Amino acid sequence: MDDSDELLLPVWRANLVLLTSEVGAATRLARMMTFSASYLKLMLSGQREFSEEFVRGVEAVTGLPVGWMNAPHSADDIPPNARDAIDNEHPLARFRGTAHPVRKKTVLRPPEPIFGQPGPARRIEEETLDVEAHRRHAHFRKVRDLATLEVRRFERHLVHAPVELASMRAKVEDVIAAAELDERIQADLAGRLEQIDKHRDLLLRHVEKLQALLSQLDEGE
Secondary structure, three states: OOHHHHHHHHHHHHHHHHHHHHHHOHHHHHHHOOOOHHHHHHHHHOOOOOOOHHHHHHHHHHOOOOHHHHHOOOOHHHOHHHHHHHOOOOOOOOOOOOOOOOOOOOOOOOOOOOOOOOHHHHHHHHHHHHHEEEHHHHHHHHHHHHHHHHHHHHHHHHHHHHHHHHHHHHHHHHHHHOOOOOOOHHHHHHHHHHHHHHHHHHHHHHHHHHHHHHHHOOOOO
């Protein structure tokens, strides 16, 4: 993360908390940004850092003016269109970036050339290693982002599953009501429906945790 980003991070976080102060706003904004609500709450609590790319994405998705997040604000400063976008969960743009901050490269002074070993040859070797390391890291980020995308798609499927689940529950309950079934069979049918609900909620929590881990993962960690 750049020095300027580190200085602005407290202001970004304070404004993010301000935008999500209403009940349920954090969850709505997370869905607008195609993030899990649990990971956004880690950002709000200060347990996760985030990048300027994410901040600019928040401005675009909610309709805030560019650079609005860089200055401290109060609740009265939130533009009505941004408040309406969050309240109605109506994104004004699509965010395709990541919240993971780019780490600042460590600046090291190269060692003095060993007697009898030409300096330029050593620098060429180091530059070759840097290029290879960059290539490997770029490949890692690509496969990680693809995995994160698939997890988000699966999460959206789970979130919208209650529509089909409610239809299935209603039909099974119709069967229970339409026939004079043994009490044990009725209890078994009702119990199966209850277990489906519980396991879906548990699966959704696991998916949110998986997405959070992928988002904060970096090569070598």
